[in-house]
Every structure is written in C-alpha cells, then in structure tokens.
Amino acid sequence: xxxxxxxxxxxxxxxxxxxxxxxxxxxxxxxxxxxxxxxxxxxxxxxxxxxxxxxxxxxxxxxxxxxxxxxxxxxxxxxxxxxxxxxxxxxxxxxxxxxxxxxxxxxxxxxxxxxxxxxxxxxxxxxxxxxxxxxxxxxxxxxxxxxxxxxxxxxxxxxxxxxxxxxxxxxxxxxxxxxxxxxxxxxxxxxxxxxxxxxxxxxxxxxxxxxxxxxxxxxxxxxxxxxxxxxxxxxxxxxxxxxxxxxxxxxxxxxxxxxxxxxxxxxxx
Numbered sequence: 273x274x275x276x277x278x279x280x281x282x283x284x285x286x287x288x289x290x291x292x293x294x295x296x297x298x299x300x301x302x303x304x305x306x307x308x309x310x311x312x313x314x315x316x317x318x319x320x321x322x323x324x325x326x327x328x329x330x331x332x333x334x335x336x337x338x339x340x341x342x343x344x345x346x347x348x349x350x351x352x353x354x355x356x357x358x359x360x361x362x363x364x365x366x367x368x369x370x371x372x373x374x375x376x377x378x379x380x381x382x383x384x385x386x387x388x389x390x391x392x393x394x395x396x397x398x399x400x401x402x403x404x405x406x407x408x409x410x411x412x413x414x415x416x417x418x419x420x421x422x423x424x425x426x427x428x429x430x431x432x433x434x435x436x437x438x439x440x441x442x443x444x445x446x447x448x449x450x451x452x453x454x455x456x457x458x459x460x461x462x463x464x465x466x467x468x469x470x471x472x473x474x475x476x477x478x479x480x481x482x483x484x485x486x487x488x489x490x491x492x493x494x495x496x497x498x499x500x501x502x503x504x505x506x507x508x509x510x511x512x513x514x515x516x517x518x519x520x521x522x523x524x525x526x527x528x529x530x531x532x533x534x535x536x537x538x539x540x541x
Contacts (some may be wrong), residue, residue: 273301274335277367281447284439284506289482290454293430293501294367294447297333302351303358303360309355328355331400333362334371341374345383346390353394361387361422364429365404366448372402377412383529384420394473396423403457403479410465417473424474425463426499455480459493466494467540482507484518491531494539 275300282293299305312328313321332348334341349359350379361383363374374383380399387397399422401413417425430448458479466475477495482485482503490498503511528534 273299273304274337283440283442283447285438285442285447285451288438288440288443289452289480289502289506290438290440291450291505292442292447293450294445296336297365300497306351306355309352313355323355327357329358329360329398330356331360331362333368334363336368337514338456340377341379341383342386346387348440349391349394349397350389353391356395358396358398358423359394359396360400361428362400362429364400366404366430366432366510367404372404375401375405375409377416378411381416381420384417384422388421393482398422398424398426398474400426400429401461403431403454403461404433407460407464410461411468414468414473416464422473424476424496425465425469426476426478427495428454428458428479431457433457445477450479450488451506452480452482455486459490462493462495463540466536469494471536482511484515484520485522487515487519488522488526488528488534489538491534492538494536496535 276296277294277296281294281296285291313323316322319394324417332345332352334344345361352359363371363380365371374380387394401410401416414425430450431454433449434449435453454488458477462475462477469475474496475494476497476499477493478499478501481490481498481500487498500511523529523534526534
C-alpha cells in the first residue's frame, strides 16, 4: 500500500477536454486488492467458479520506493493472474520516478523473461507505453515485446508535454495530461507502431477518444481495441451508448458491415 502523491493531484481541464493527474499509484496494495477481486468469483452448484460477466483487466505497477522491478512485476502477475482476463504492465506513468526508464527494449525483455519464468501460465499480458518516446524508440520496444512473449501494447499513456493550445489555468500543473490534446500524438504513435507490427501483437489505442468517429479512425489505423479515460470522466457513462451509435453510423457511411472489415484499412504499408 502507498498513499500516492499529495493533493491536489487531479485537475479537470474542461474547456480543453483534458485531465492532468499525478496520483502516484495511490492504493490499498495487492493483498487487499486480490481479496476484493476474489469476491467477484463465486462457486456454482457444479463446483466450478463463476467470475465477472465482462472481461476484467488488471493494471500493475511498481511502488514509488523500495521497488525491485525484476522481482515485483513477476510477483504481481502471480498474485493477480487467477482473477484477470488480461494484465497490463504499466511502464509509462510519469508520476512514479524511474518507471519510464523500464521501457527500454533491453529492460523490457528482461522483465518479460522474469515474468514468464515465474508465471509459465498466465493471462494475456499487455505493455502500456508512453507517448513521449522518440519515434525511433518504438520499433525495438515492439520487437522486445514480441520476443518476450507479450500479447499486446496499449498506445498510449498520458503525456508530460503541454501543447500551446491549452487554455485552462491548471494547464501548467505537473503530471500526466490526457484527453483531447493527447489525440494527435496518440494517433501518430498508433500509426508508427501499427505499420511496424503487421498484426503480430494486439494494439489497444488510448488517448483523446471522444466519439464513435474517433473509434473508427483508430480501428482503420490498425487498433484492435480502444480505451477511454478522460472523455468518460468528463462526460459520464452515457458516453458509451452515444459512442456506439456514432460508431455504427460512421461504419455505415464508410461501407463497413463489421469492425473486422474496417480493421487496418488505413494502416501504413
């Protein structure tokens, strides 16, 4: 368990359609977390366990102090694997000192090897990357993820950049910026990685997705799935129904019957 960074540590930039957070992985720790996850799994009359009715992903990261990544990530995977449909290795939060250094291809391969040694059987593992890397950095990271047996990448986490277009007074607060201002860079990273990936890993696009049109654009660029965060926080859960309707409208307009028909049609060769 750790308290995270002192508050205030989350800022809604409503006019910019953005959020800045520097939470610092505040949480109750993996022991209590797993006890809560276990309550989602109930025994059935036939003796088997019934879990959640929707896929459940678990996001793991190291502590701010006292951490040993080559020990902690394998242990965290071992702890959460009975309850997770997929596991995300967060190597890209800007709010834990030294965390982003783990994104190097060499270090990522060592981490994945350690995870696989400790966990010969596990759910799919995805690696969450930052948008602030040099464009040339993504290819060796992608190859290391593939060689290390990861199943996918999440593109991208929050950014430490501050676009000049931001208008909210809180725009200069430190932390990770998410939402609409992140969208151009998130699309750029997806375009780069999708062109290199050639379908070898699952790609989840995240960053500035607000409409069904945004979802279709990411699918067309090669994303297999999308995630939303800031738009969900700022607009509430009703956004899901609206985005699905907008997505269907955009698919019909562009002549796609299914998501699979649209997947990768705009991916760079």
